[in-house]
Amino acid sequence: MSDAPGIGVFDSGIGGLTVLKALRAALPPSERLLYLGDTARVPYGTKSDETVVRYAFEGARFLTRRGIKALVVACNTMSAVALPELQRAMPFPVVGVIGPGAEAACRATKSRVIGVIGTAATVKSGAYPRAIAFHLPEARVVARACPLFVPLAEEGWVDNDVARATARTYLADLRGGGIDTLVLGCTHYPLLKTVIGEAIGPGVTLVDSAEATATVVRRRLEEKGLLAAGAAPAGSAAGATGGAAAGRGHFYVTDSSERFLEVGQRFLGQPLGSLELVDITG
Ligand code: DGL
Numbered sequence: 001m002s003d004a005p006g007i008g009v010f011d012s013g014i015g016g017l018t019v020l021k022a023l024r025a026a027l028p029p030s031e032r033l034l035y036l037g038d039t040a041r042v043p044y045g046t047k048s049d050e051t052v053v054r055y056a057f058e059g060a061r062f063l064t065r066r067g068i069k070a071l072v073v074a075c076n077t078m079s080a081v082a083l084p085e086l087q088r089a090m091p092f093p094v095v096g097v098i099g100p101g102a103e104a105a106c107r108a109t110k111s112r113v114i115g116v117i118g119t120a121a122t123v124k125s126g127a128y129p130r131a132i133a134f135h136l137p138e139a140r141v142v143a144r145a146c147p148l149f150v151p152l153a154e155e156g157w158v159d160n161d162v163a164r165a166t167a168r169t170y171l172a173d174l175r176g177g178g179i180d181t182l183v184l185g186c187t188h189y190p191l192l193k194t195v196i197g198e199a200i201g202p203g204v205t206l207v208d209s210a211e212a213t214a215t216v217v218r219r220r221l222e223e224k225g226l227l228a229a230g231a232a233p234a235g236s237a238a239g240a241t242g243g244a245a246a247g248r249g250h251f252y253v254t255d256s257s258e259r260f261l262e263v264g265q266r267f268l269g270q271p272l273g274s275l276e277l278v279d280i281t282g
Contacts, residue, residue, distance in 0.1 A: 006034045007031060007068060011074040018187055019213055030228045039254055046119065046121070058280050070093045070095070099131050103131075112136065122186065128185055159195060251273065260272075
């Protein structure tokens with residue numbers, strides 16, 4: 001692996017691959033992406049704030065030791081609970097997913113009634129309503145925790161009867177409540193986009209903060225003069241397809257890697273590259 005500092009992408013598990021995928025589309029192919037999935041301790045979304053902050057620092061320090069020039073906190077729960085502390089402590093730009101997702105939702109809504117779904121910790125934190133109020137003070141936010149979506153995504157059960165019944169049950173209250181925009185406020189939820197879209201019904205825009213985050217990361221790197229040399233992929237906006245993908249990423253996981261490999265490859269549509277089992281608690 002090259003010694004050039006990379007970009008750390010940290011999630012509690014597999015869901016952050018949604019952000020990695022968007023980063024690959026938004027950044028030059030020479031950019032090195034170091035992904036850390038804390039698969040031994042996922043989910044974070046059911047844990048206390050103190051525990052999430054501790055895990056966040058352990059992961060951030062682990063990636064720092066591997067050599068990074070920026071950190072993307074790809075996990076909504078960590079972004080909701082630990083982002084300001086990480087930003088204060090780390091000597092490089094730290095970008096979370098909540099600000100970019102909230103901004104994208106404010107751009108998308110016409111009714112100004114925005115739904116947010118996420119983990120229990122993310123919903124409890126109030127981070128999305130605060131970020132939405134910052135951009136669109138008159139918006140009304142209806143939030144709902146959907147904890148079972150996380151194990152479904154980790155298991156790869158994203159398009160079966162169990163996933164459909166779970167989505168219908170969680171989203172029954174939100175459906176028909178006037179929302180025209182629904183923020184998928186958890187890294188894992190874009191994997192269930194199809195069943196979530198069916199359950200919430202037509203006419204509701206699903207906002208996936210991954211692409212919005214990738215755009216912000218690119219901008220921050222440019223502003224700081226940190227963007228790797230080389231042309232961006234064709235149509236370099238986040239979410240674009242085509243062209244060489246950025247970063248032959250390196251993947252670190254904290255627990256057995258088999259399911260991560262299988263679900264991750266299926267999700268990214270290509271082999272993950274090198275995968276390493278690590279202990280980040282030291
Ligand atoms: N990555 C977490 C998030 O985006 C979901 C999984 C978890 O609870 O750890 O909130």
